[in-house]
Amino acid sequence: MELDVLVEALLFYKAAPQNKKKVAKLFAVTDEDLQKAINNLRDRLQTGATRLNETDTEIQLVTAPELSEFVESLRKQEISNDIGKAGAETLAIILYREPISRVEIDRIRGVNSSFILRNLLVRGLVVRESITGQGYQFRISPQLLQHLGVSNKHELPHFSEFMTAIDNFDNAKHD
Numbered sequence: 001m002e003l004d005v006l007v008e009a010l011l012f013y014k015a016a017p018q019n020k021k022k023v024a025k026l027f028a029v030t031d032e033d034l035q036k037a038i039n040n041l042r043d044r045l046q047t048g049a050t051r052l053n054e055t056d057t058e059i060q061l062v063t064a065p066e067l068s069e070f071v072e073s074l075r076k077q078e079i080s081n082d083i084g085k086a087g088a089e090t091l092a093i094i095l096y097r098e099p100i101s102r103v104e105i106d107r108i109r110g111v112n113s114s115f116i117l118r119n120l121l122v123r124g125l126v127v128r129e130s131i132t133g134q135g136y137q138f139r140i141s142p143q144l145l146q147h148l149g150v151s152n153k154h155e156l157p158h159f160s161e162f163m164t165a166i167d168n169f170d171n172a173k174h175d
Helices: 003-014 020-026 031-045 065-080 084-097 102-109 114-122 142-148 159-174
Strands: 050-054 058-063 126-131 135-140
Touching: 003 020, 003 031, 003 058, 020 031, 020 058, 031 050, 058 065, 084 102, 084 114, 084 135, 102 114, 102 135, 114 126
Parallel strands: none
Antiparallel strands: 050 058, 126 135
16 A cells, blocks of 8 residues: 555544654654655645645645635534534533543444534534644533533532442443
8 A cells, every 4th residue: 555545544534633753653654755655645635625734743634725615614504403412422421521532432422423523623512632642632612611501510410420420330340
C-alpha cells in the first residue's frame, strides 16, 4: 500500500489534525518520505471534496473551500433536527463522566459515537479538548449548563446519587 494512501486513511480515521513527526514515526519513514507522501496526497485530492490542510507541524483532511456554503446548509439542517435518543444518551454520558474520551463513550454505549459527537459539537452542546499525545476528551459546554439553568453540573438533580450509582456499576464490572 502506498504511503500517501495510508496517511489518508489515518487522517480520515482520526478526523483531527495529526502531528507530522508522529505520523512519520508511526509509519517508520523519514520526514522526507512523509513529505513526498503528503505532496502526493495533496495532488490526488486537489479536485475532490476533501483537501489536505498542512501547517509546519500538522496535517489534516478538510472540506474543499468551494463547498463551504453546501456544508453550512447541512450544518443548519442538522441543528434544526432533534438530537434524538443516541444524542441524548451521549450527552448524558459526557455530562456525568466528563472529561471523557470518544473511546470511553463508545465503550459505554457499545457503538461508534463519532457521528453523534460531531452533531453535539456542531450544536455547541459539548466541547472537545486536545490531550497532548492522547487524542481528545469531551466536556459539556457552558452554553449547555446555561440552557439547563445551572451554573455547575453538580447542581443537577440527584447528581451525587447518580455518580455513586455509576461508580458502583463500574466497580462491579471490573471486579
